[in-house]
Amino acid sequence: MSVLSIGLGLEEGRLEKEVGGLEELLLQMKINYYPRCPQPELALGVEAHTDISALTFILHNMVPGLQLFYQGKWVTAKCVPNSIIMHIGDTIEILSNGKYKSILHRGLVNKEKVRISWAVFFEPPKEKIILKPLPEVVTEAEPAQFPPRTFAQHIEHKLFRKSQEALLSK
Numbered sequence: 808m809s810v811l812s813i814g815l816g817l818e819e820g821r822l823e824k825e826v827g828g829l830e831e832l833l834l835q836m837k838i839n840y841y842p843r844c845p846q847p848e849l850a851l852g853v854e855a856h857t858d859i860s861a862l863t864f865i866l867h868n869m870v871p872g873l874q875l876f877y878q879g880k881w882v883t884a885k886c887v888p889n890s891i892i893m894h895i896g897d898t899i900e901i902l903s904n905g906k907y908k909s910i911l912h913r914g915l916v917n918k919e920k921v922r923i924s925w926a927v928f929f930e931p932p933k934e935k936i937i938l939k940p941l942p943e944v945v946t947e948a949e950p951a952q953f954p955p956r957t958f959a960q961h962i963e964h965k966l967f968r969k970s971q972e973a974l975l976s977k
């Protein structure tokens with residue numbers, strides 16, 4: 808998080824402070840189990856989404872399956888031994904006013920192998936903090952792209968938008 812703060816021209820502790828500091832950060836672990844699938848092209852393990860977290864760290868069992876939507880195409884993440892995947896989530900995207908992107912990604916199933924991933928989400932407190940672009944990264948030329956919302960409101964908004972989109976597509 809220090810590196811990301813410095814990248815925005817801020818003090819190194821700034822982003823960490825803005826998400827509530829280490830005392831307030833909530834760590835949640837999710838284990839994704841992707842069974843073998845005889846027709847992987849017909850199924851999705853985890854549908855396309857962006858993470859709501861500040862940061863997400865992922866370890867996996869070296870079976871490819873994570874894809875990122877990059878430059879208009881789905882790109883499969885390389886399996887690099889002894890590495891950890893880090894995603895920037897919506898929270899940092901909002902605070903940075905979109906300078907850091909919360910990338911759209913999904914998880915595919917595999918024909919031959921079971922895939923398992925362990926994701927740890929670093930999340931800000933649900934109600935205590937209002938998430939909005941930091942004043943230092945907002946200018947006249949780059950106005951705030953995100954309205955102020957608590958983390959809980961952000962989740963609600965995202966779910967509401969998704970259900971609206973599902974209704975409209977019917």
Ligand SMILES: O=C(O)CCC(=O)C(=O)O
Pocket residue numbers: 837839853858865867872873912913914923924926
């Ligand atoms: O399985 C993966 O590599 C990614 C899973 C994921 O995107 C998630 O759990 O949010």
Ligand SMILES: [Fe+2]
Pocket residue numbers: 856857858912
């Ligand atoms: Fe994710």
